Each structure stands twice: as structure tokens, then as C-alpha cells.
Amino acid sequence: MAVRPRLLERERVHDRLDRHRQQAAQGQGSTVLLRGEAGAGKTAVIAEFLAKQPGDTKVLQGWCDPLSTPRPLGPLIDMLTGVAPEHAVDLRAGVDAGDVEAVHAAVTAVLASGPTWVCVVEDVHWADGATLDLLRYLAGRIESLPVLLVVSYRDDEVGDRHPLAVLLNELAAADHVAVEPLSEAAVAELSAGSGVHPAELHRLTGGNPFYVTEVLAAGPAALRDGPLPPSVYDAVWGRLARLSMAGRQTAYAAAIFGPRIDVAVLRAVCPAAVDGLPACLETGVLVADTATVHFRHELARRATYEQIPAFERRSLHRRVLDALAEYSDPNMLNLLAFHADQARDSEAVIRYGPDAAARASALAAYAEAAELFALTLRHADAVPDHRRVEWVEQHALNSNLAGHGEAAAGSFRQAADMRRALGDRLREGDNLRWLSYWLWAMGRTTEALEVGRESVRLLEDLGPSRELAWALVNLTELAAVGYDPQCPDYSARAVRLGEQLGDRAVAVRARCHGTLSTVTRTGTGWEVLESVWREAMGDDLGPEHAGIIGVVLCWNAAHHHRLDDADRYIRTSSAFCREHDLRVFETLTTATASLTALHRGDWVNAASAAEDVLTKPALSPLHRYLPLVTLALTRARRDDARVSDLLDEAVAISEPHDVYRLGLVWAARAEAAWLAGDDATARAEALGGLAVCTEHTDPWRVGQLQRWVRLAGGEHGIAPSTDVITPYRHELQGDYAAAAAEWTRLGCPTTRRWPNSAVTPTRSRPRCRRSPTWAHLQRPAAPSSGSPSSAAAPTGATRPPSPTPAG
Numbered sequence: 001m002a003v004r005p006r007l008l009e010r011e012r013v014h015d016r017l018d019r020h021r022q023q024a025a026q027g028q029g030s031t032v033l034l035r036g037e038a039g040a041g042k043t044a045v046i047a048e049f050l051a052k053q054p055g056d057t058k059v060l061q062g063w064c065d066p067l068s069t070p071r072p073l074g075p076l077i078d079m080l081t082g083v084a085p086e087h088a089v090d091l092r093a094g095v096d097a098g099d100v101e102a103v104h105a106a107v108t109a110v111l112a113s114g115p116t117w118v119c120v121v122e123d124v125h126w127a128d129g130a131t132l133d134l135l136r137y138l139a140g141r142i143e144s145l146p147v148l149l150v151v152s153y154r155d156d157e158v159g160d161r162h163p164l165a166v167l168l169n170e171l172a173a174a175d176h177v178a179v180e181p182l183s184e185a186a187v188a189e190l191s192a193g194s195g196v197h198p199a200e201l202h203r204l205t206g207g208n209p210f211y212v213t214e215v216l217a218a219g220p221a222a223l224r225d226g227p228l229p230p231s232v233y234d235a236v237w238g239r240l241a242r243l244s245m246a247g248r249q250t251a252y253a254a255a256i257f258g259p260r261i262d263v264a265v266l267r268a269v270c271p272a273a274v275d276g277l278p279a280c281l282e283t284g285v286l287v288a289d290t291a292t293v294h295f296r297h298e299l300a301r302r303a304t305y306e307q308i309p310a311f312e313r314r315s316l317h318r319r320v321l322d323a324l325a326e327y328s329d330p331n332m333l334n335l336l337a338f339h340a341d342q343a344r345d346s347e348a349v350i351r352y353g354p355d356a357a358a359r360a361s362a363l364a365a366y367a368e369a370a371e372l373f374a375l376t377l378r379h380a381d382a383v384p385d386h387r388r389v390e391w392v393e394q395h396a397l398n399s400n401l402a403g404h405g406e407a408a409a410g411s412f413r414q415a416a417d418m419r420r421a422l423g424d425r426l427r428e429g430d431n432l433r434w435l436s437y438w439l440w441a442m443g444r445t446t447e448a449l450e451v452g453r454e455s456v457r458l459l460e461d462l463g464p465s466r467e468l469a470w471a472l473v474n475l476t477e478l479a480a481v482g483y484d485p486q487c488p489d490y491s492a493r494a495v496r497l498g499e500q501l502g503d504r505a506v507a508v509r510a511r512c513h514g515t516l517s518t519v520t521r522t523g524t525g526w527e528v529l530e531s532v533w534r535e536a537m538g539d540d541l542g543p544e545h546a547g548i549i550g551v552v553l554c555w556n557a558a559h560h561h562r563l564d565d566a567d568r569y570i571r572t573s574s575a576f577c578r579e580h581d582l583r584v585f586e587t588l589t590t591a592t593a594s595l596t597a598l599h600r601g602d603w604v605n606a607a608s609a610a611e612d613v614l615t616k617p618a619l620s621p622l623h624r625y626l627p628l629v630t631l632a633l634t635r636a637r638r639d640d641a642r643v644s645d646l647l648d649e650a651v652a653i654s655e656p657h658d659v660y661r662l663g664l665v666w667a668a669r670a671e672a673a674w675l676a677g678d679d680a681t682a683r684a685e686a687l688g689g690l691a692v693c694t695e696h697t698d699p700w701r702v703g704q705l706q707r708w709v710r711l712a713g714g715e716h717g718i719a720p721s722t723d724v725i726t727p728y729r730h731e732l733q734g735d736y737a738a739a740a741a742e743w744t745r746l747g748c749p750t751t752r753r754w755p756n757s758a759v760t761p762t763r764s765r766p767r768c769r770r771s772p773t774w775a776h777l778q779r780p781a782a783p784s785s786g787s788p789s790s791a792a793a794p795t796g797a798t799r800p801p802s803p804t805p806a807g
Contacts, residue, residue, distance in 0.1 A: 008186040010045050016177050017049050021057070021148045025116045029142040031171060035155040036179035039210025042152040045179060046120055049150075053118060058082070060119045064126040065258055069334045069356065069372050072130045072363040073103065075121045077331050083110055096330055098362025100130070104137050108145070111138075117147045123259075124153040125164055129365040129402075132167050133581065139171050163367065166583070166616055181207030191216055214239075214300065217284050236285075236303035243279055250276030251285050255304040256316040258335070260294040268323045269316070317342040333359055337372060346379035353379070354391060361394070364581075366402040370395055374407075389418040393427075396434065403584055405620050409438040429459040430467040433474050440478060441622050443654035443661075452478050469497040469506040473513075480513035480520075481660040483696040487517035505541040508532060512549045516556060520698040523724040526565070529553055533569075537576055547577055547585035554592040555626075558599070559664065560700050561727075563747040566596045587613055587623055594630040595664075599748050607634040621653035625661055629668045636672040643672050657692045663701035670708035682712035703728025 013034075020030045036042050050059055060082045062075025071077065073095055080088045087110045094102035111117050121127075121135065135151060142149055155178075158164050182190075187207060188198035194216050201212060217239060240248055253270035254261050267273045277293065280286040285300070286293045295301040308316065321339040324332050325348075333356035340348035353376030361369035373395035380388045396411035412435040419428035432455035439448035452475050459468035472494035479487035491514025498506030512532050518525040533553050536546035550573030557566035570589050577586035594609035610627035613619070632646040650665045666689030673681035686708035693702050703726045709715065710732065727746070730739035 007041065007044055007048055008189060009182055010041070010048075010179070013045055013177055013179060014049060016175060017045075017148070017150070020175065021053075021116070021118060024118075024146050024148040025057075027146050029145040029147040029149070031139045031142050031149045031151065031174040033168065033171065033174050033176045034150060034152040034179060035176065036152075037181070037208065038154050038157065039208045040179040040181065041209040042179050043122060044209070046122065046150060046152065050118065050120070057116045057118055058114045060117065062121050063260060064121070064123045064128070064131065065260075066123070066126045067258060067334070067338055069338050069360075069368055069375065070126055070128040071331060071334055072128050072360045072365040072368060073134065074128065074331075075131055076103070076107070076134065079119075084113070087113070095363075098359060100133070100364055104134065107134065107138065108141065111145045111147045115146065117145075118150065119147055120150045120152075122152045124151050125157045125162070127164065128360070128363075128368045129163065130360070130363040130368075131365075132163060133364055136167055136170065139174065160615060169612070169616060182209055182212065183207060187212055236300045237307060239283060239285055240304060240307060243283065243285065244276065246272040246274075246276035247279035247283075247285070248276070249273075250280050251304050252308045252312070253316055253319075254280070254286060254293060254295065255301045255308065256313065257320050259301060260289075260292045262292055263288075264291075265320075265323050266293065268326075269319045314343055318345070321345065321348060330355075330359060334368070334372065337375060341375050341379070346382070349376055349379040350383060354394075357391075357394065357398070361398050361401075366398045367404070370398040370402055370404060370407065373398060385418055386422055389415055389422065389427075392418060393431065396431075400434070400438070403620060405438050405442050409435055409442065412438065425458060425462055426465060426467055429455045429462070429471060432458065433467070433471045436474055436478070440481075441620055443621055443652075443658070445478075445482070445655050445658050449478050449482065464497060464500060466501055466503055466506075469494055469501060469503060472497060473506055473509045476510050476513045480516045483517075483520065483659065483694065483698065485696050488514055490514075491517070504539065505545050508536050508539075508541060509545055509549070512536075512552060516552060519556065519560075521696065521724075523560075523699075526557075526562070530569075543576070543580035543582060544585075547573075547580070547582040550576060551585050551588045551592075554589050558592045558595045559698075561599055561743075561746045561748055563596050563599055566592065570596070584623075587616060587619065591623060591626040594627050598630045598633060601748075603634045603637065606630050610634070622661075625650045625653045625665065629664055632672060633668055636668075636675050639675075647672060656688075659689065659693055659697055659701055663689055663693075663698075663705065667701075667704045667708055670705070670712065674708065674712055679712040683709055683714040686712065687714070699724045699726055700728070703732070706732055 017032060020032055023030060034042050034045070050061070053059060060079040062078035065071055065074055076091065077095065080091060083091065087106065090106040091103065091110070094100075094106050111119065119138075121131070124131070124135070127135075135149075138147075138149055151174075153164060158168070182202075184199060184202040184207070187202040190212060191198045191201055201215060214236060240251060243251065249272040250266070250270055253266060253273065257266070257269070263277070266277065270276070277286070281288055281293070285304075286295060295304070305313070317339045321336060321343050324336050324339065333352050336352040337349055337356045340346075340352060353372055357369045357372035357376065360366075360372055373391050376391055377388070377395065380391065392411050392415045396408050396415060399405075399408035399411060412431045416428050416431035416435060419425070419431060432451050436448045436452035436455060439445075439451060452471070455471040456468070456475055459465060459471050462468070472490055476487060476490040476494055478484075479490050491510045494510035495507045495514070498504065498510060512529065515525050515529045515532060519529060530553060533546065533549045536549050550569065554566060554569045554573055557563075557569055570593050573589045574586055577583070577589065590609055591613045594606050594613065597603070597606035597609060607630070610631040613623060613627040614631065616623075628646045628650040632643045632650070635641075635646075636643045647665065647669050651662060651669065653665075654661045656662070666685050670682040670685040670689075673679075673685060686705045689705045690702065690709070693705070707728050727739045727742040730736070730742060
């Protein structure tokens with residue numbers, strides 16, 4: 001017998017939704033994030049909620065697709081049928097043109113025009129990047145709109161590195177509502193009269209409503225041969241077996257197409273659907289909406305898809321491809337490319353794939369664009385190289401914008417080789433420049449420098465060009481972070497060439513890192529560096545340049561303990577990055593904020609900022625090393641043993657000679673060892689870092705390492721050759737009063753209170769107590785005269801008593 005599913009134990013969820021809808025009716029919008037495991041019943045809850053909406057509430061509903069190349073803004077396209085024609089025209093024009101700002105403005109105009117809206121986007125774990133950006137845009141403005149925005153997703157499919165995880169972290173003000181599994185009592189009520197034992201059913205399904213209803217729909221026969229199968233696939237297959245041949249063919253065709261299929265398209269692909277569709281609807285294999293049919297759950301579609309023999313699967317993809325090709329709809333391009341790929345029709349992939357990828361890129365769905373270019377390239381062996389290399393470069397550039405470093409580097413390398421074979425030296429050099437950039441970001445500094453120099457040598461032979469100018473900028477940046485004394489020369493050359501070509505972005509970027517080299521060598525030039533940043537933010541150079549320069553300024557101010565300046569830079573840079581959707585750079589400023597909080601002794605906020613970054617998905621090592629260090633030190637200073645894994649990951653982000661990134665890591669490893677009472681390891685870590693320093697290395701990084709050598713009872717080794725005076729140098733020279741005064745001026749109370757008496761090897765090291773409480777860690781520093789004999793241990797920086805005098 002067919003069992004009609006009933007919604008049980010969902011009253012709390014409906015109450016929350018009702019309350020938010022009432023607030024929306026009063027002009028105060030909100031966002032509800034409806035989460036649950038696959039099959040928890042989120043779609044059923046939404047359907048029941050929408051069914052009881054009053055007549056003056058307008059409903060818009062859209063869905064995300066579980067395709068390897070999802071539709072850019074697919075949910076928004078689904079919603080167009082519910083929008084007034086005059087607004088639908090603007091929306092469709094914006095989508096077709098790939099004009100993200102126009103789309104966002106049109107959506108806002110629609111939602112501001114009605115009395116009350118309930119806007120539902122389902123299955124956002126399958127969303128494309130453009131849809132996630134739209135949701136982020138709406139959520140930031142929702143309170144001023146008469147809108148309830150309901151977003152559903154599978155929380156069991158959203159791990160730390162899932163694209164949706166970033167958005168979820170950002171929507172702190174949203175109401176997070178969980179759809180929980182059913183209790184045994186609810187399962188018993190649902191299964192009454194079905195012939196299925198409720199306790200066994202609950203035990204085997206865990207109360208998952210989808211599993212429960214699927215097994216109940218299949219009837220007692222599903223249990224006839226023994227225990228219930230552990231997967232929903234068995235239940236779905238059992239139901240398919242009871243369908244007629246026409247019904248199974250219809251289900252197969254629907255499974256091939258995707259989660260939703262237009263009835264007219266289904267009948268075009270599968271003539272048997274005339275008889276088979278009613279059978280599928282009657283048995284609940286498929287469910288009908290106004291003009292589409294779909295499986296009750298994606299797992300059911302997958303199970304059906306896997307039942308289709310391979311030869312028939314390919315034939316069905318071909319039929320779907322032919323049917324969709326009849327529609328002149330650019331929103332179908334990604335589907336056409338997908339089905340062409342599955343049908344192994346390389347000619348069709350080449351016909352649709354590049355346009356689909358370009359459309360996704362125009363809508364800022366960069367990850368999807370990269371996937372579509374990759375799909376195209378898998379079928380492009382017969383395409384001439386002069387055409388194929390363009391797709392390789394586009395794959396590289398979109399991978400770059402999506403933050404996929406390995407993929408970007410691989411394609412830039414391939415593109416450079418192809419341009420060389422084609423005799424296009426200019427484009428070869430530009431691809432090498434991009435490759436060098438990503439090699440450095442991934443910590444492969446030696447190769448990055450080699451490739452960067454090769455790019456400049458190649459392009460110099462071709463005369464002045466924009467490509468050469470940017471290659472010189474890249475070399476300037478590599479020289480600045482490598483403490484190469486040639487950095488000012490590279491910078492001057494890039495500035496001259498940029499001015500000669502009229503490319504101000506080149507000049508601004510080159511001046512940034514040229515000035516940074518001066519800052520790290522002499523301690524002067526901060527005002528110039530800040531003015532370059534302000535110029536980049538104020539001019540129409542492209543926001544990404546101001547984003548990069550802002551990160552450089554924030555990072556180096558924090559490393560140099562210019563904390564008031566660093567905090568000011570972080571606030572301004574973060575706001576700028578949010579305004580211009582530069583989330584990659586905004587995350588880097590948050591990473592820097594964790595370090596400034598650590599320097600101030602604010603370990604609670606330091607750890608919080610660090611964990612905020614480290615829990616974001618798909619971040620590069622460049623994003624992670626500062627928060628890794630910060631979190632490790634907040635743990636080490638409160639006697640938390642969970643330190644080594646963090647610092648092991650941090651030290652592995654780059655090559656051993658990369659003092660710019662690893663100097664802080666070596667110092668942190670030395671401190672963690674010292675706090676654990678392991679002086680030998682502390683000295684070894686600090687000396688290992690000093691061994692790769694030169695007379696050109698930033699004195700702040702050198703001084704920090706020298707301090708830890710001395711604190712661990714060793715000789716500090718080389719001294720900076722520059723005349724830059726840092727608090728570290730005061731300490732090493734025995735002028736603790738001057739060091740303490742400088743640390744206080746810089747706003748570093750915890751750093752001021754390190755046991756400066758221990759810097760002198762002949763003095764006994766103070767014995768510090770361990771403290772397990774956070775409150776103790778943040779007690780204000782006691783006054784100190786600055787004399788060696790009265791210097792106090794840092795708050796919370798505790799270590800076991802030393803059995804012997806230091807040194």
C-alpha cells in the first residue's frame with residue numbers, strides 16, 4: 001500500500017519560520033538557514049510552510065543543481081516566473097549580460113516592491129559561486145527589506161573546505177534552524193498499518209525521514225529477505241522494479257537530466273513518458289510541480305541513475321543533449337556542456353563548453369568557470385594549439401580568481417610551454433610571470449624566483465611592453481620579500497616603464513614593494529608606503545591592487561609591532577575589501593589582526609581571530625601561517641599541549657630560506673620549546689632561522705630570533721648590520737629600561753614583560769609558575785624599573801623551573 005508521508009516533530013521549525021515571516025510583514029527582514037542531513041525533510045518543511053502562507057505574501061522559490069558544472073544564478077532564474085514582468089525583464093537582462101551589479105540591484109528592487117516576500121533557495125550546498133555571492137549580498141541588506149529569506153542546505157555535506165562554509169561563517173546574524181531526525185515514536189506513528197516493524201525501522205534508518213518514507217513506500221517486501229538494506233538505494237531500486245517498462249524508462253530519463261526536468265523536455269527525450277510519467281507520479285518515484293518533475297530526493301535520483309546500464313546512460317545523455325540544443329537559452333550552456341561530456345561528444349563540448357565557461361566567469365562563478373574550461377580541455381586534443389592555449393590560459397586565470405593555486409600554476413606552466421612552441425614569446429613571458437607569482441604563494445620560493453627572472457630575461461629581448469612591466473613588478477615583489485638588495489633597482493625600472501606605457505597600476509604596485517624594501521632595511525618610509533596605498537584605493541586602478549597593497553601594509557606593521565597603525569590599517573583595509581568583494585584579501589587582514597591581538601596580550605581575541613581564519617575552507621598556506629602561529633602561541637602560553645601540529649604545518653608552508661614567512665614561525669617554535677623547558681630545541685630553532693639570515697634581513701625578524709637564542713642560554717650569533725634600533729637590540733645590549741619603554745610605546749605589554757634578566761647568560765633564569773586560567777593570562781603587567789634584577793616574567797608565559805642557571 002502507498003504510504004502518504006506526514007510531517008511530525010516539525011512544530012518548532014514552523015514556529016521559528018512563522019515568527020520571522022511576521023517580522024518581515026512589519027518591514028524587518030531576516031535570514032533563516034535551514035540545515036539538516038540528506039533526507040532530513042527540509043524540502044517537506046518548506047513546502048508545508050509555503051502552503052499555509054496568506055494570500056498577501058508573495059513567494060519566490062529556486063533550486064541549486066547537483067551538477068559538476070552548476071548553473072550560474074540557477075535559483076534566481078527559477079524565480080523569474082514569480083516576478084512581475086517589468087522586473088523579470090531587468091533581471092533576465094542582467095543575468096544574460098553577466099552584469100553582477102545590475103542583477104543585485106534588480107533583485108533589491110523586486111524585494112523592496114512587494115508587501116511581504118518569502119524567498120526560498122533550496123540545496124545551497126550545490127550552489128555556484130555567483131549564487132553564493134547573491135545570497136551574501138541579500139543577507140547583508142535583509143533587515144531593511146520586507147523579506148524572509150530561507151536557505152536550505154545539507155550540513156552533512158558541508159565540510160571545512162566547502163565553498164558554502166565561508167558564507168555560513170559570515171552570516172552570524174542569521175537564524176540557524178536544524179531539522180533533526182525523527183524519534184522512534186514518530187517513526188512508529190508513520191509506519192502504523194504498513195507491516196514494517198517501527199523499532200527495527202528506526203534502528204536501521206536512524207530516524208532519517210527520507211529513509212523512513214522510502215522504505216514505507218516500498219512496503220514490507222523490502223524487509224522480506226532479511227534486515228533492511230543499509231542504504232536508500234535498495235529501497236529506491238525496489239520501487240523501480242515494480243514500475244512498468246515505460247515507468248522505468250521515464251525514471252531513467254529523469255535521472256539522467258538532473259534534479260528537475262521540464263515535462264515537455266522529458267517527453268521529448270523519452271516518448272515512453274506519455275504512459276510512464278503517470279505511473280512514476282502515482283508511486284511517488286517522481287513528484288510534479290507546475291511545469292517540472294523531480295525525484296523526491298537527490299539520493300533517489302542517484303540510485304536510479306546507477307541502475308541504468310552504461311550503454312543506455314550514454315544514449316540518454318545524447319538524447320538530453322539533442323533536446324536541450326533546441327532551446328536558444330544561454331542559461332542552458334552549462335547543461336549542454338555537461339551532457340555533451342557525458343555523451344562523449346567532443347565536438348559538442350567544444351561548441352558549448354567555452355561559452356558556458358565564459359558566462360560563468362562573467363557572473364563571478366570562477367570555480368565553475370575553471371571546471372568548465374577543464375572539461376572543455378579534456379575534449380580538445382584535436383583543437384589547434386593556437387585556440388586551445390586560450391582555454392588553458394582562461395582555466396589558469398579563473399583558477400587564480402577562485403584561489404586554486406595548484407591548478408592555476410599547472411595551467412600557467414602549460415600555457416607558457418604552448419606559447420613557446422607557437423613562437424609567441426610575449427604571451428609566454430606573461431604566463432611565466434603568473435606562474436612565478438603562484439609558485440611563491442605556494443611556498444616554492446626558489447623556483448618562483450628562477451621563473452620570475454626567466455620571464456624578465458625573455459621579455460627584455462622583445463622591447464618595452466606591458467608584459468615586461470608586470471614581470472618587473474613581480475620581480476620587485478619577490479626581491480622585497482626575499483630581502484634582495486636589488487629590489488630598489490627592480491622597482492625603479494618597473495616604475496619608469498609603467499609611466500612610459502601610461503600604466504599607473506604598474507607604477508603603484510612597483511612603488512609599494514620598493515618602499516617596503518626601504519622600510520625593512522632602514523625602518524623609515526612608512527608614510528610613503530601608506531600614501532601609495534591611499535593612492536591605490538582612491539584611483540581607478542582596479543580594487544585588487546589596493547587589496548594587495550593593504551595586506552602588505554597590515555602584515556608588515558604587525559610584524560614591526562606598530563600596533564596602533566596596524567589596527568588602523570586593518571580596519572580600513574577590511575572595509576575596502578568587503579566593499580569590493582575581495583574576500584581573499586579580507587581574510588589575510590583578519591589573519592594579521594590575530595597577530596596584533598597576540599602582541600597586545602589580548603589572547604582571547606587573538607585565538608578567536610586565528611580560528612576564524614583557520615576554519616575557513618580552501619585557504620592557501622599564505623593565509624594560514626599567521627593564524628597558525630598565533631593560535632599555537634596562545635596555547636603554549638597557557639600550557640595547552642596542542643601546539644606541535646600547528647607549528648609543524650606552519651613551518652612546512654615554504655622553503656627553509658624564506659625568512660619573510662618563516663622568521664615568525666621559527667621564533668614561535670623556539671618560544672614553545674622554551675616554555676616546555678626544552679632549551680636545546682629552543683636554541684636549535686632560533687639558530688636555524690638565524691643561519692639563513694643575511695645582513696639585508698629585516699632587523700625585527702633577526703632580533704626576535706636572537707632574543708630566543710639568548711633566552712635559551714646560547715650566543716645570539718649575527719647582529720643586524722643596519723643602524724635600525726629595535727627593542728630587541730636594546731635587550732641584547734643590556735639596556736632593559738630602554739627596551740621596556742619602547743615596548744610600552746608600541747603597545748606591547750606582554751612583550752615588555754619577558755624575563756629580560758635572562759638575556760644575560762650569567763644570571764639565573766627566573767622560575768615561572770604554570771597557570772591554567774585565561775583570567776590569569778591577561779592580568780595587567782606590574783610596573784618594572786627596567787633593571788635586570790627587577791624584570792618580571794611575562795603574564796602567562798610560564799615554564800617549568802630550570803634546574804641550572806641559564807647558559
